[in-house]
Amino acid sequence: xxxxxxxxxxLIKTRGQQVTLRCSSQSGHNTVSWYQQALGQxxxxxxxxxxxxxxxxxxxxxxxxxxxxxxxxxELNVNALELDDSALYLCASSWGRDGxxxxxxxxxxxxxxxx
Amino acid sequence: KQEVTQIPAALSVPEGENLVLNCSFTDSAxxxxxxxxxxxxxxxxxxxxxxxxQREQTxxxxxxxxxxxxxxxxxxxxxxxxxxxxxxxxxxxxxxSRLTFGEGTQLTVNP
Numbered sequence: 001x002x003x004x005x006x007x008x009x010x011l012i013k014t015r016g017q018q019v020t021l022r023c024s025s026q027s028g029h030n031t032v033s034w035y036q037q038a039l040g041q042x043x044x045x046x047x048x049x050x051x052x053x054x055x056x057x058x059x060x061x062x063x064x065x066x067x068x069x070x071x072x073x074x075e076l077n078v079n080a081l082e083l084d085d086s087a088l089y090l091c092a093s094s095w096g097r098d099g100x101x102x103x104x105x106x107x108x109x110x111x112x113x114x115x
Numbered sequence: 116k117q118e119v120t121q122i123p124a125a126l127s128v129p130e131g132e133n134l135v136l137n138c139s140f141t142d143s144a145x146x147x148x149x150x151x152x153x154x155x156x157x158x159x160x161x162x163x164x165x166x167x168x169q170r171e172q173t174x175x176x177x178x179x180x181x182x183x184x185x186x187x188x189x190x191x192x193x194x195x196x197x198x199x200x201x202x203x204x205x206x207x208x209x210x211x212s213r214l215t216f217g218e219g220t221q222l223t224v225n226p
Contacts, residue, residue, distance in 0.1 A: 004158075033213070042119070042204055042216030043159070056213055090158055092214075103149065104214065106159040 004093050004107035012113045013081050021076040021110045023091030031055070032074040033104060034066060035090040043090055049074055078112075086114045117142045117209050121217035128195055129225050136190040136220045138205030143183050149214070150179050150190050151204040159204065163190070195224045 005024045013019050025032050031050045035043035045058035049068035063079040072093075078085055088111050092104040118141045128134055138148070147166050151159040163172045163179040165188070171180040178191040192199060202221045206214040 006158075035214075035216075040218070042206075042218045043214075045213035045215070048213065058213060088156070092159075103161050103164050105161065106151075108158040109156075111156065 004091060004105050006089075006091050006107040006110050008110060009108070010111045010113075012115065014115050015081055015083060017081050017114075018077065018079045019081060019112060021078075021089050021091075021112070023074045023076070023093075023107060025072045025074070025093035026105050029093035029095050029105070030072050031094045031096060032068055032072065033092045033094070034074070034076050035092065036060075036085075037088040037090060037109070038084075039087070046076070081114045083114050086112060088112075117145075117207060117215045119205060119207055119215050119217035121203075121205055121220050123220060124218070125221040125223075127223040127225065130195060130197060132195050132224075133191070133193050134195055134222070136192070136203050136205075136222070138188040138190070138217055140186045140188075140207050140215075142207075142209060143186050144209060145183065146208045148179075148181055148188050149206045149208070150177075150188075151206065153202045153204060153219070155202075162203075192222075195222075197224050197226050199224050 033048040034046040037043040047057040048055045052068045065077045068074045088109045090109045091107045094102045094104045122137045149164045150162045165181040176193040202219040204219045206216045
């Protein structure tokens, strides 16, 4: 059983650019969630995908968008990067739509720096 | 809006000491509560998950309790070791799909 993987590990971009982050879910999981963790803060929920459809969104602007593919891997896209987008981006996978009983398994994260 | 608070923000203890980390949340209508460990610059490792109908969970030297009515959880670490040094995060799942996290307690266990 493979765990949650994310790529790239680190990324440096400049203001105004666009970025795509990738996540491969743990084997057997059909739900993926994305979180943003600024330095010294707890993770903040961005959105979740269940079977290729968005299933909940946090308080993030539309320039944060996502996709989930038939193999349940996922992408997080951020357009028009701002300095405040610098953070650790975490992907978590789980099984099931409402997650009332399941554990979310987190990947190692992608560290994004916006200059 | 659910808010999660963790106290203390940082804790430094000598090796071998027993310790308690605290977590409080404002909305008691939760599905479950989860404790995570995070090493510097790394992802999150799930330690314990407590369903809303449960009072506590144990794993090795870790014990987590949940008092849903008062909006509180504690993580008890017995006989702390230097390898326990990390940031500990508490997160609650309410209706829908999201986890709401506290800001964490940074634990340092000194040899």
